[in-house]
Amino acid sequence: MKDEDIIGLFWKRDETAISETSEKYGPYCRKIARNILWNEEDEEECLNDTWLCAWKTIPPKKPNRLSTYLGKITRNLSLNLFRKKKMEKRGGGQTELVLSELSECVSSPENVETSVEERELVSAIEKFLWKQPEEKRNIFIRRYWHLCSVKEIAEIYGISESKTASVLFRMRNELKNFLEKEGTAL
Amino acid sequence: MKNEILLDAIGKIDEELVFAAEKSKKKKFPFIKWAAAAAIFAVIIFGAEIKPFEHNPLVQSEQFIKIEGFENVIYGPILFEERKEFGIIGEDEIGLTEENRYEITEKDIGEFMGTVVEGEEDIIGSRVYHFTKYPDSDKICIIETPEGFESYVGYIPVQLEIGESSDSVFEIFGFPESLEKMEVRYSWGKTVFEINGEERERVFEILSGKENLGPEEESRRKAELFFETYGNEDYVFDENEGKCVEKVKGPVTYVDQNGEKVSGGSPSVLSRKLFLEKSCSIILVSEDGFELHVSYYPAVEMFWARGYFSLSEAETETLNKIFKLE
Structure with missing residues (x-):
């Protein structure tokens, strides 16, 4: 599915937006989360939170590039989780x-x-x-x-x-x- | 720490830089450069057409606006696919070429709708008009921006709180009085059939007056369905987390309740397949052109319409018949 179709689904508040986003950008966002966290469970958590964050922010946002928009959310969430885990002496990756x-x-x-x-x-x-x-x-x-x-x-x-x-x-x-x-x- | 400030700042750089880096790879061998030159030569000689890169300069973040008198609606610049939906460009068009941009002229300007009351500073106060081609639709409109006339499309972003009734969302759309069309789609973009007459009334009756149970209830039911099907607790609802968690990672092999072997995915992937079994979308279209998408999940006897609602077994059976899912 094309990005604009997916954004259209978000705007129409159609729940399939999440499964379509996860299917298209799951591997891309997981790679970003993996580089930061290197822990499958934490990656999964960040991915789910990424879709939720996209659901909450589109609309009103209409991202120009859905990939980098999602990637940015994943990066921020992963870094925040990394900091939290670091306090608990966990975490890895790069x-x-x-x-x-x-x-x-x-x-x-x-x-x-x-x-x-x-x-x-x-x-x-x-x-x-x-x-x-x-x-x-x-x-x-x-x-x-x-x-x-x-x-x-x-x-x-x-x-x-x-x-x-x-x-x-x-x-x-x-x-x-x-x-x-x-x-x-x- | 300052290095963390720097790392965060790098995370906020222009998306174009990030996108360009993602598309970049190692340099090509010289013969590939030659091949590219040959291709350009071929274009010159044979007049082949090059489609411009698909990029919509109008679609920017946070360009939403609100119009006086339409407080429940937020409007954003028209998307490429929406141009097709409204017949502004042909169904087969690809790429936002010059001709696909569709320049709005005087003949497109319909009746005055109101003025922009929310949005970026320079657009507030701009006049909004109906599209002549769609005089009854409040969904598409033309805004006289400082840069010229632009098409905008509106959506109703209502989201229900837990405990709220499904009637609240229907009221905002003006249903059932303003319900013009009810369509069933088995996959995105493909209308399978319309529901009319008594069946339409029956569907509406079933969907009305339900209480929003929230996303946790949906997750709980997913986990129950998983247990009923595979007889194990590899995918369970975690009360503390408020969501489903996998107890086993990676591809799994199970025997389902019918004795059939199922393999090839993680527990969450298998759960999703079960959840989506026979699911479909119901699109309710109002007289003024707004659409409410309802997701129907018979496997867990639930539907989603800006909230999570439960159905009885008898109601699910009736809807399955009407939606031709049996």
Whole structure:
């Protein structure tokens, strides 16, 4: 079923919207949840909550891209669950590694105080990414938006793991410098 | 921690960036580039048609509006499939090409409907008109936006609270007085047949006056159905969680109550198949063009109409006959 048909079902408050969404985007959203949580039970929970959240938000929303709209919900829910589980000393996947890598992009990771507005930060990151060559930009997004493993990214782009790691390392440094220059450093 | 702030901020970047990354893969070999060049050459030589990428620039998030006098309805920019539904473009069209955009002209502007009272700042106060082609429909309308005339389509987003009666949702749609059409669909988009006369009245009588039992009741019944069919508790209703949970992961093999072997899915997948057995959608269309979709689930003797309602065995039998599910 096409995305517009599915959105139409949500708008008509037709319950089959959920089964159609789950059938079409279940594997896609599960992959995102898996990268973050690496626990089947938790993934299932996040997926069910994703469909519920879509049901509650469409309408009034009419997402331009249903896939990324759902992916974004799954990512947020999975990260929230990850944080909860971390408090309970559980959880796995790529999240710890990704967080430790992102610490390189901030001045002092332990300090919570920040004067930067989130909106400004998001816009600076977007600006940084649009300036990057396409492949580098996509590698960065696969790693830090989808939380894919370095091995998986290397396979997708047909490059070695060490090259992928080195691209990411350089981009983190560049991002840090860029954020400082833009006055949005954390 | 700041790294978490950064991770959250990355999660909010432009969806186009994320979508582009998802579509990207390793670079093609040179001969593929050549093949692409050859294809373009072929287009130039033989005049083959290239369909533009299907993307609707009008459909943006949170573009819903409300119109004075239609407080129960929310309107959003018309979707591509809705253009087909209203006959603005042909059934076989694919992609929002220039000709499929349908430019609204003076002859399409019908009677004045009201003004926009809710929505983004620049659209509030805009005048709303009926579509000449559909003078009686409040579902489709034309709005005079600052950018020009745009078609909008409305939906009634009512959702019932637990304990509320199914009559509440029917009242909002103006049923049964405004009920113009009742259709049965076995799968999305395909109308199987219409229900008229006494049968229509009987259906309406059965669906009316029921109490919304909420989603937990539906889940409870799913788990009961699973137990009745397979005689095990691999898929049960968890009272604390308020939902069904799987006790066993991965593909399972069971023998059902008829002695038949069933395999190839997780308990939740098998449960879903049982739940959807003989299910169908009933579409109630009002005189002013609004649709109420009712999902009918005879396997658990329930129906859904913005709430979760129970049916008796006799009522289920009657509906099965009317909906030709036997």
